[in-house]
Amino acid sequence: MADPRKMEEGLAHAEVAPDEEGKEKRDGKVGKKEGGGDSIEIEKEEKVEEQQLEEKPLVKQKTKRVATLDAFRGLTIVLMILVDDAGEEYARIDHSPWNGCTLADFVMPFFLFIVGVAIALALKKIPKINDAIKKICLRTLKLLFWGVLLQGGYSHAPNDLSYGVDMKQIRWFGILQRIALVYFIVALIETLTTKRRPTVLEPGHLSIFTAYRWQWIGGFVAFVIYMITTYSLYVPDWSFVVYGDNEATRYTVKCGMRGHLGPACNAVGYVDREVWGINHLYSSPVWQRLKACTHSSPSSGPFRDDAPNWCRAPFEPEGLLSSILAILSGTIGIHYGHVLIHFKGHSERLKQWVSMALGLLILAIILHFTDAIPINKQLYSFSYVCFTAGAAGIVFSAFYILIDVWGFRTPFLFLEWIGMNAMLIYVLGAQGILAAFVNGWYYKSTNNTLVYWIQKHIFINVWNSKRLGTLLYVIFAEIAFYGVLSGILHKLGMYWKL
Numbered sequence: 001m002a003d004p005r006k007m008e009e010g011l012a013h014a015e016v017a018p019d020e021e022g023k024e025k026r027d028g029k030v031g032k033k034e035g036g037g038d039s040i041e042i043e044k045e046e047k048v049e050e051q052q053l054e055e056k057p058l059v060k061q062k063t064k065r066v067a068t069l070d071a072f073r074g075l076t077i078v079l080m081i082l083v084d085d086a087g088e089e090y091a092r093i094d095h096s097p098w099n100g101c102t103l104a105d106f107v108m109p110f111f112l113f114i115v116g117v118a119i120a121l122a123l124k125k126i127p128k129i130n131d132a133i134k135k136i137c138l139r140t141l142k143l144l145f146w147g148v149l150l151q152g153g154y155s156h157a158p159n160d161l162s163y164g165v166d167m168k169q170i171r172w173f174g175i176l177q178r179i180a181l182v183y184f185i186v187a188l189i190e191t192l193t194t195k196r197r198p199t200v201l202e203p204g205h206l207s208i209f210t211a212y213r214w215q216w217i218g219g220f221v222a223f224v225i226y227m228i229t230t231y232s233l234y235v236p237d238w239s240f241v242v243y244g245d246n247e248a249t250r251y252t253v254k255c256g257m258r259g260h261l262g263p264a265c266n267a268v269g270y271v272d273r274e275v276w277g278i279n280h281l282y283s284s285p286v287w288q289r290l291k292a293c294t295h296s297s298p299s300s301g302p303f304r305d306d307a308p309n310w311c312r313a314p315f316e317p318e319g320l321l322s323s324i325l326a327i328l329s330g331t332i333g334i335h336y337g338h339v340l341i342h343f344k345g346h347s348e349r350l351k352q353w354v355s356m357a358l359g360l361l362i363l364a365i366i367l368h369f370t371d372a373i374p375i376n377k378q379l380y381s382f383s384y385v386c387f388t389a390g391a392a393g394i395v396f397s398a399f400y401i402l403i404d405v406w407g408f409r410t411p412f413l414f415l416e417w418i419g420m421n422a423m424l425i426y427v428l429g430a431q432g433i434l435a436a437f438v439n440g441w442y443y444k445s446t447n448n449t450l451v452y453w454i455q456k457h458i459f460i461n462v463w464n465s466k467r468l469g470t471l472l473y474v475i476f477a478e479i480a481f482y483g484v485l486s487g488i489l490h491k492l493g494m495y496w497k498l
Helices: 004-011 019-036 041-061 067-086 103-122 129-151 175-192 208-209 215-234 267-275 321-341 344-369 383-403 409-419 420-431 433-439 449-463 466-491
Strands: 237-245 248-253
Touching: 004 449, 067 103, 067 383, 067 409, 067 420, 067 466, 103 321, 103 420, 129 175, 175 215, 208 215, 208 321, 215 237, 215 267, 215 321, 215 383, 248 433, 267 321, 321 344, 321 383, 344 383, 383 409, 409 466, 420 433, 420 466, 433 449, 449 466
Parallel strands: none
Antiparallel strands: 237 248
């Protein structure tokens, strides 16, 4: 059998047991020759066989996927589908309008966390650094392409059957673009520092940190850039135009300050307006659900008559400055991957993971409730990074205990399947491409499609509640469906990888 500790890492060699069995059979054949053959020749054959047996695991390696890694990635995709499609009916699980953290606010940092863990495992051994850099650059470009295509405005799925985008208003940044930036920086540091990695850690609880000091230096640089820019950059007055049916109205927002962490005058929004241009930002930011903007808060609703001008302004939740600090989320994730590689026992791994997660959670809570640095997803504040990374560490550790330590794998198989085809389910489900395809086959009216019929007649009308019906539709007609689809694709050995 392969070393069970390596099997936990998903890095084990091919099992040796079949070869040992074959060796016994070959030894039996040699025994038959022994009666009338030369003993010296037999010894040579045995030595050759032993040498081949020793070399085979080194030549032919078979890796086993880390179940916890796939399950965690699948959970993140499921959360995204849930909050995107049911969040309109359940505002409490939708993104927090500004300060605070809801279920939806865990999705992005969970993605970045698991990207970091996967980088550590994928780049554990790098035969050729130049080839690895080329693959990193190519994958980054692919993520950027799909990000602009799916969230730049070209796709109007799933409700609008038209497509196309005015290049004057294309949205340059989004979910996949942020993941691409974090992946590129974290993977590049991991690759370029490959010769500085230790094969064996020195004694001490902090040895895992000092061994990968360059990864933490990269995260610290991102932190410094973000903090200095956020608190020292001067934000002047700014204006924007809202286009109506037959008119255009210009609004002006008064600022003239530094270090402001509110919606109107923060440095995060200012950097995006200057770099991308205000017409290329997300046009419906979640701050529109604030009490200052609508009486329907925390749900969406019409603007108040006395709503501030900034309530109608665009804002990029996956902006450039906030994405720089998001590198720290990937850095924390890659640390968890390094622990998985270097620490062999369950208790050792869990001690490292849980202690760091609890430390991050405590730090985040202190920063938030002392009003030093509020937890804020839109700004991707440092307390938000700590809080969500700590939560990711706790969930990852819990999955590891349930799946890899206690062996409760079956209940989480659907998450594993989704995690193995995360990119495909993200495109089909979270971005609504499959629903848009089905909606394209309508009868008389674009509102009369199979998707709308199932949602209305099987879920909403049966339960006589739009809120409950929508939730059940998302769980059973979307999440469960994509779980089954992923399982089928897994059995067929079909995966979409960038």
